[in-house]
Amino acid sequence: MSVLRDGSNVVSEGITKDLVQAVHDQEEMQAIQAPIVSSYNERIRPLLDCIDRLRNLKVMQEGIQLPTIVVVGDQSSGKSSVLESLAGISLPRGQGICTRVPLIMRLQSHPSPEPELSLEFNGRVVPTNEDHIAEAISVATDEIAGRSKGISKVPLTLIVKKNGVPDLTMVDLPGITRVPVHGQPEDIYEQISAIIMEYIKPEESIILNVLSATVDFSTCESIRMSQKFDKMGERTLAVVTKADKSPEGLLEKVMADDVNIGLGYVCVRNRIGDESYEEAQAVEATLFETHPLLSKIHKSMVGIPVLAQKLVQIQATIISKCLPDIVRKINDKLSTSVAELNKLPQQLKSVPEAVTAFMRIISSAKESLRKIFIRGEFDEYPDEKEMHCTARLAEMLSDYYEDLQLISIKVEQKQAFLEEEISILEEAKGISLPNFLPRKAFRTSLQKMVMAISATPAGFVNKFWEYLQGVLVPVLMKHSDNYPQLQPSIRRAAQNLVSKKREQSADWVSQIIEMEKLTDYTCNPEYSATWHDLMESQDRFMDIINDRCNDCTKSTTLEINGIGEVEVGHLRNHLVVAQEAFDLKMRMTAYWKIVLRRLVDSMALHLLFSIQNLVNKDMETEMVNELMGTHGGALERMLEESPPIAGKRYRLNGSIKLLRESKEIVAEIMDKIAAYAD
Numbered sequence: 001m002s003v004l005r006d007g008s009n010v011v012s013e014g015i016t017k018d019l020v021q022a023v024h025d026q027e028e029m030q031a032i033q034a035p036i037v038s039s040y041n042e043r044i045r046p047l048l049d050c051i052d053r054l055r056n057l058k059v060m061q062e063g064i065q066l067p068t069i070v071v072v073g074d075q076s077s078g079k080s081s082v083l084e085s086l087a088g089i090s091l092p093r094g095q096g097i098c099t100r101v102p103l104i105m106r107l108q109s110h111p112s113p114e115p116e117l118s119l120e121f122n123g124r125v126v127p128t129n130e131d132h133i134a135e136a137i138s139v140a141t142d143e144i145a146g147r148s149k150g151i152s153k154v155p156l157t158l159i160v161k162k163n164g165v166p167d168l169t170m171v172d173l174p175g176i177t178r179v180p181v182h183g184q185p186e187d188i189y190e191q192i193s194a195i196i197m198e199y200i201k202p203e204e205s206i207i208l209n210v211l212s213a214t215v216d217f218s219t220c221e222s223i224r225m226s227q228k229f230d231k232m233g234e235r236t237l238a239v240v241t242k243a244d245k246s247p248e249g250l251l252e253k254v255m256a257d258d259v260n261i262g263l264g265y266v267c268v269r270n271r272i273g274d275e276s277y278e279e280a281q282a283v284e285a286t287l288f289e290t291h292p293l294l295s296k297i298h299k300s301m302v303g304i305p306v307l308a309q310k311l312v313q314i315q316a317t318i319i320s321k322c323l324p325d326i327v328r329k330i331n332d333k334l335s336t337s338v339a340e341l342n343k344l345p346q347q348l349k350s351v352p353e354a355v356t357a358f359m360r361i362i363s364s365a366k367e368s369l370r371k372i373f374i375r376g377e378f379d380e381y382p383d384e385k386e387m388h389c390t391a392r393l394a395e396m397l398s399d400y401y402e403d404l405q406l407i408s409i410k411v412e413q414k415q416a417f418l419e420e421e422i423s424i425l426e427e428a429k430g431i432s433l434p435n436f437l438p439r440k441a442f443r444t445s446l447q448k449m450v451m452a453i454s455a456t457p458a459g460f461v462n463k464f465w466e467y468l469q470g471v472l473v474p475v476l477m478k479h480s481d482n483y484p485q486l487q488p489s490i491r492r493a494a495q496n497l498v499s500k501k502r503e504q505s506a507d508w509v510s511q512i513i514e515m516e517k518l519t520d521y522t523c524n525p526e527y528s529a530t531w532h533d534l535m536e537s538q539d540r541f542m543d544i545i546n547d548r549c550n551d552c553t554k555s556t557t558l559e560i561n562g563i564g565e566v567e568v569g570h571l572r573n574h575l576v577v578a579q580e581a582f583d584l585k586m587r588m589t590a591y592w593k594i595v596l597r598r599l600v601d602s603m604a605l606h607l608l609f610s611i612q613n614l615v616n617k618d619m620e621t622e623m624v625n626e627l628m629g630t631h632g633g634a635l636e637r638m639l640e641e642s643p644p645i646a647g648k649r650y651r652l653n654g655s656i657k658l659l660r661e662s663k664e665i666v667a668e669i670m671d672k673i674a675a676y677a678d
């Protein structure tokens with residue numbers, strides 16, 4: 001049984017299952033000395049061309065991954081030498097880092113005996129030839145990544161059209177090194193890792209892991225890295241180079257498969273020094289046939305021709321497997337981009353068009369504001385609690401009522417029971433009948449209470465308008481999203497409007513406070529009812545302070561309905577005014593309830609009225625004045641498309657063009673596949 005079979009036990013499903021099967025089928029082929037060019041190539045050539053054309057179009061920029069054979073390996077493991085052997089050309093080779101940019105190598109079998117080589121990078125095509133290719137790659141690398149030893153993720157494409165090469169596209173990546181050599185940036189490892197990961201992460205990538213026979217595979221960085229994304233090695237094929245240098249134990253190493261290589265191992269001996277490719281091929285073939293140790297390795301696992309055959313097979317399988325998905329993704333992305341483009345605001349060409357667009361912003365914003373401020377519908381902002389305005393406003397009003405009550409209680413608790421009332425009555429004394437509660441005393445008491453809470457309504461009004469601004473501005477911004485050039489003016493208009501409204505509310509509140517101070521009136525029958533209830537405790541009160549009850553010596557506390565328990569013992573020194581003071585206190589208590597409710601009720605009506613006016617009338621006027629008034633010029637600004645929208649339109653048009661071209665390319669190949677199937 002071959003190592004390949006052992007190694008593939010772990011593979012179970014999906015693309016990788018097909019891949020492993022493909023490799024098995026090939027293993028069964030008797031023609032181990034596979035001709036690099038075969039009729040098989042002619043079948044996969046169109047598939048490969050299609051993928052290469054998509055790669056050239058840069059369809060990957062649109063997030064569409066293409067099946068790619070990615071060559072990874074530790075530094076100097078022999079990656080470039082393997083590619084050279086496959087392509088039969090010279091690449092920059094040597095000790096230390098040679099590959100400094102991703103090198104996309106497209107090998108194409110070509111009928112003419114004259115090879116054609118060219119490099120594509122930075123939008124240019126540079127023709128070259130076999131004698132100068134290594135030098136041309138070094139020059140292009142310097143141009144992309146600079147002359148020092150730095151690296152770059154900008155790829156360089158090498159097209160090799162040559163008689164006898166396999167139809168293959170592979171990406172050679174910089175070798176992994178942990179220690180920066182002279183002239184390399186300190187973070188070279190991180191930079192190289194980032195590039196490698198970007199290429200090997202997609203499920204569509206086949207990892208060609210180049211391992212030197214001279215090292216322990218489990219210590220290779222490239223194995224560690226490929227296992228991060230392909231833990232079971234299901235899409236990893238290992239090429240073991242330098243078999244000639246380290247033949248001892250190689251068979252055992254690949255048989256043991258300690259590093260989980262699902263797609264199997266191929267051991268090779270690359271060209272060395274000045275050998276020609278023909279010489280190198282012959283030396284390799286002899287080595288694996290005659291070497292006492294290497295000849296024991298199964299023939300399906302040795303030599304560059306076997307590697308070429310395997311890669312061609314794997315590539316064909318992965319491409320045909322991925323193609324339907326690529327077609328679907330291209331179609332999906334195309335319809336998403338077209339829909340996004342259609343959603344962009346229409347490019348305005350004239351002032352009437354700009355006026356219409358402006359009026360549309362106002363009316364759509366108004367409708368949203370009516371929903372959230374007035375009708376309490378928050379379907380546009382289901383999860384943003386702050387935007388559920390009617391509920392928040394109701395909460396704010398109930399907090400406001402509680403605040404007013406708390407302040408009133410604190411004022412009452414400042415002095416002992418009736419002490420305040422007694423002092424007011426003392427000062428309100430005049431030449432008049434006794435036992436006749438002077439109106440002046442009631443007014444004084446009322447004014448003191450009103451003064452104590454007077455700052456609260458003003459504070460509440462500020463808090464409310466601040467909240468309203470926090471809702472109004474985002475709603476307006478959302479509706480004017482397509483015209484960012486208008487947004488500063490719209491924001492300013494909204495802020496000005498809220499300031500004006502806040503001032504109006506502040507004036508209204510101070511008037512309300514003044515009115516409450518001036519007049520003590522209510523038509524609410526609850527006032528009299530409450531006063532009567534409270535006065536029911538008066539007799540008991542008088543008994544306690546006159547010491548006329550049995551238990552009065554023991555306890556001088558009195559329970560009053562609606563007020564609670566109060567200490568009255570200190571009032572025995574004020575027997576003359578105590579009764580009047582009690583009456584004054586109870587009248588004030590009953591009336592104050594009415595005052596507080598009136599303050600909250602009228603605040604609610606005032607605010608809702610203000611909101612209605614703001615949404616229905618004032619907002620439009622303010623916007624028109626701000627945007628079209630003397631400092632406006634908004635309509636002219638609307639005619640110039642904003643840079644972000646123009647940028648988005650440009651980007652979407654670019655994507656759509658690219659995706660349409662891609663769609664045509666894949667449509668062609670799908671037709672061909674359908675023709676084959678027939």
Ligand SMILES: Nc1nc2c(ncn2[C@@H]2O[C@H](COP(=O)(O)OP(=O)(O)OP(=O)(O)O)[C@@H](O)[C@H]2O)c(=O)[nH]1
Pocket residue numbers: 073074075076077078079080081082092093094095096097098099174175176241242243244245268269270271272273
């Ligand atoms: N003896 C022998 N030497 C080899 C073999 N393969 C590669 N080499 C030598 O190993 C050295 C490194 O090979 P490269 O192909 O440059 O390695 P690389 O992985 O591309 O190097 P970087 O891109 O710099 O990471 C070169 O001197 C090659 O000639 C082989 O099979 N046998």
